[in-house]
Amino acid sequence: MSIWRLKVRVTPRASRNEIEGWDCEVLRVRVTAPPADGQANEACRELLAKALGVARGRVILAQGARSREKVFEIQDADPQMQEKLSRK
Numbered sequence: 001m002s003i004w005r006l007k008v009r010v011t012p013r014a015s016r017n018e019i020e021g022w023d024c025e026v027l028r029v030r031v032t033a034p035p036a037d038g039q040a041n042e043a044c045r046e047l048l049a050k051a052l053g054v055a056r057g058r059v060i061l062a063q064g065a066r067s068r069e070k071v072f073e074i075q076d077a078d079p080q081m082q083e084k085l086s087r088k
Contacts, residue, residue: 002076002077002078003073003074003075003077004073004074004077004081005062005071005072005073006027006048006071006072006073006074007025007026007027007069007070007071008026008027008028008029008044008048008069008070008071008072009023009026009027009028009029009068009069009070010029010030010031010040010041010044010068010070011028011029011030011031011068012031012033012034012035012039012040012068013032013033013034013035013040014030014031014032015030015032016030016032017030017031017032017043017047018030018047019047019048019051019085022085026069027085029044029047029048031043031044031047038065041061041065041070044070044072045059045061045072048072048074051084051085052074052081052084052085053084054074054076057075058074058075058076059072059073059074059075060072060073060074060075
């Protein structure tokens, strides 16, 4: 079982949910949800799972629950996952 650690910078309260792209080693993501009560974290998790084509349960927030800078772990990652995000 391989785990991919993905660094993400989240912008909450955006006009739409989208993956902006890579900024060095950090994926920039915008979500419409507010940062309160973990809503932006969950929206980001759902967006990543959809973009990668994996179940939400395989996308785990490992660090940064109260920060814009987060680290998600993707369970059972395959080598093409980064390419999927690059095409968004």
